[in-house]
Amino acid sequence: MVSQNRTIRFKLYSLLSLPIVALIMLWIVMTGHLVGVFFDLRRGVTLFDQVATPAGVLADHVQQERQLSAIFLSGTSPDGGRLAAAREETDRAVTLFNERVTSLEAQSATGPDVVQSLAELDRHLHRLSTLRQDIDGRALTRLASVQEYTKIQDALYQMYDQLVTVSDLALYRKSNGLQTIVRSRELLSQEDALLSGAIQQNSLSREEQRSYADMVSGRRLLLARGLEALDAELRRPYDDLVASADYKRLTTMENQVITQGRSPEQAAAWQPLAGTLGSRLDQLATDRATLLNTRTDAAASGIIAQIVAAAGLGLVAILLAVVLSARFGRGLAQELAHLRSAAIDLADVRLPRVVAKLRDGQPVDVESEAPPILVTGTTMEVQDVAQAFSTVRRTAVEAAVGQAELRKGVSLVFRNLARRNQSLLHRQLTQLDGMQRKTSAPEALADLFRLDHLTTRMRRQAEGLIILSGAPAGRAWRKPVPMHDVVRGAVAEVEDYTRVTVPPMSDASLIGTAVADVIHLLAELIENATVFSPPSTRINIRGELVGRGFAVEVEDRGLGMGEGDRDELNRRLANPPEFDLADSDRLGLFVVSQLARRHKAKVTLRRSPYGGTTAVVLLPHDLIITTADDLPPDPDHSPGTRHTPAPEPGGHRM
Incomplete structure (x- = not known):
């Protein structure tokens, strides 16, 4: 069977199309909507239990x-403690309401609108104490007190309006209808309060008459509106109540008060009648709200069943999509995994191995280090990427080899030029030595000595180029040299050597093969200390045997350097980087680090107690001889004055 190559886009679309369609069609459209409706219904039930129920109790109190406050303001005799008892009941209702609305369950269901209405209600409830003081001091009229309490009730019912959050339109309409009937019941309570006080005084002012008429008309309008919103089952008890003889007697008394402007003819029967009808309305509101809440729970249960059905169908579709997609994805994953392994092998194994070989000077075979990547898959794009990766890998290896050859060529150029300069400078030093021996004129000798010193420094610069190329400097001692002479030889390489103080050191010698490099290393550090310290200060050099070898300290009294710069220099001295032609300002640092690594010495910079910098050179035991019968220095290669100082720094230390 001939396999057909296909694009990665086709395979990815085949892999993802079925799960995406299944998720979008089943979960987002169906499950998401049903879950939202379900949570809206549950939120409505929670608000009814945790907020609406205690709020209804508070409204009753x-x-x-x-x-009782209106009756108290209408008479002059004590009420027997009824008002005080009512206030205590109201306070307990307020406490219960606050506990319920601040519970975790209630807060999880309240939105910003409900929170704002609760804050407004709390503000009105805090005014209860002031209102009661005004009533006790009879600073308010009967109508004013009724209106002040009504403000609290209005805040309660405004909060009620925010609790209706059912997304089902039919349930919302019925819930809103019940809420309207409850507002009608509140107006009946206002009528009862105002008229009860009027009956106590047997008088009704014109203002109270107008307010009473507004209450009656509002109550009847809200009751009619609320009943229109209810279905037959919810409305039936209210229709029976409206058709009852008690309700008709109530409306007759209301009409008498409005038309006659005084208490009804059967004034004594008003309070029992209003109380009875109010209690029946409260009971009906509680029963109808419970019934509506039961319907909400039933609707939520039905939605749960729909969610389960939708989830089941969605799960089947997703399983089918996964099974079909796995067949396409398995082959693609294997191809990409092979390509990934090849990329990791290039980055973590082959290129570091090539660089290590080139750094050690070993030959590198490009063909063996960069073989082509073989892909057995059928995806065209993966094949193209594998071929491109093979090309990139070969190019990277060739570039690394070319870069190493270029560095090697530059090093050879450095070495050849430096060797030529070194040979000429040796000849020049020999001629200068002969001229010094032939003349006795003080001025001529001084000039020849300065020229001799300058030539010695030029020779050290040439040796620095040789060290940068990775080769030894050329000078060597066959026998050990005392460390004191080695340090003095390094001082002699410095232009401003008269500022350097070298006290006697421990009885130790340096092996001959390391003398030239250690003199060069110390000369670089001493030269650096003289350049970056005031001309009037001294450079102190101390050396002694320590537990891990021989330590030489070069201390200046200059301005020093920042902690960050010092840490960076110490890092480079401990781990010498590859020589960068662009970083020519710190050739001395690179020379010191290379010499230290060559002999396994450790060079560290630290802050001097005088504010400058102290360079500490720790030579290992392998380089130090401490026996009493050390051989004398090689007379032909004794450290003397003909050693060049460090290159002139270009404004940076080292």
Whole structure:
């Protein structure tokens, strides 16, 4: 069977199309909508239990306190403690309400609108104490007290309006209808409070008459509106109540008060009648709200069943999509995994191995280090990427080899030029030595000595180029040299050597093969200390045997350097980087680090107690001889004055 190559886009679309369609069609459109409706219904039930129910209790007690306050303001004799008891009941209702609305369950269901209405209600409830003081001091009229309590009730019912969050339109309409009937019941309570006080005084002012008429008309309008929103089952008890003889007697008394402007003819029957009808309305509101809440729970249960069905169908579709997609994805994953392994092998194994070989000077075979990547898959794009990766890998290896050859060529150029300069400078030093021996004129000798010193420094610069190329400097001692002479030889390489103080050191010698490099290393550090310290200060050099070898300290009294710069220099001295032609300002640092690594010495910079910098050179035991019968220095290669100082720094230390 001939396999057909296909694009990665085709395979990815085949892999993802079925799960995406299944998720979008089943979960987002169906499950998401049903879950949202379900949570809206559950939120409505939670608000009814945690907020609406205690709020209804609070509203009943505020109505009772309002009526007794109006009666208290209408008479002059004590009420037997009824008002005080009503206030205590109201306070307990407020406490219960606050506990319920601040519970974790209630807060999880309240939105910003409900929170804002609760804050407004809390502000009105805090005014209860002031209102009661005004009533006790009879600073308010009967109508004013009723209106003040009504403000609290209005805040309660405004909060009620925010609790209706059912997304089902039919349930929302019925819930809103019940809420309207409850507002009608509140107006009946206002009528009862105002008229009960008027009956106590047997008088009704014109303002109270107008307010009473507004209450009656509002109550009847809200009751009619609320009943229109209910279905037959919810409305039936209310229709029976409206058709009852008690309700007709109530409306007759209301009409008498409005038309005659005084208490009804059967004034003594008003309070029992209003109380009875109010209690029946409260009971009906509780029963109808419970029934509506039961319907909400039933709707939520039905939605749960729909969610389960939708989830089941979605799960089947997703499983089918996964099974079909796995067949396409398995082959593609294997191809990409092979390509990934090849890329990791290039980055973590082959290129570092090539660089290590080139750094050690070993030959590198490009063909063996960069073989082509073989892909057995059928995806065209993966094949193209594998071929491109093979090309990139070969190019990277060739570039690394070319870069190494270029560095090697530059090093050879450095070495050849430096060797030529070194040979000429040796000849020049020999001629200068002969001229010094032939003349006795002080001025001529001084000039020849300065020229001799300058030539010695030029020779050290040439040796620095040789060290940068990775080769030894050329000078060597066959026998050990005392460390004191080695340090003095390094001082002699420095232009401003008269500022350097070298006290006697421990009885130790340096092996001959390391003398030239250690003199060069110390000369670089001493030269650096003289350049970056005031001309009037001294450079102190101390050397002694320590537990891990021989330590030489070069201390200046200059301005020193920042902690960050010092840490960076110490890092480079401990781990010498590859020589960068662009970083020519710190050739001395690179020379010192290379010499230290060559002999396994450790060079560290630290802050001097005088504010400058102290360079500490720790030579290992392998380079130091401490026996008493050390051989004398080689007379032909004794450290003397003909050693060149460090290159002139270009404004940077080292």
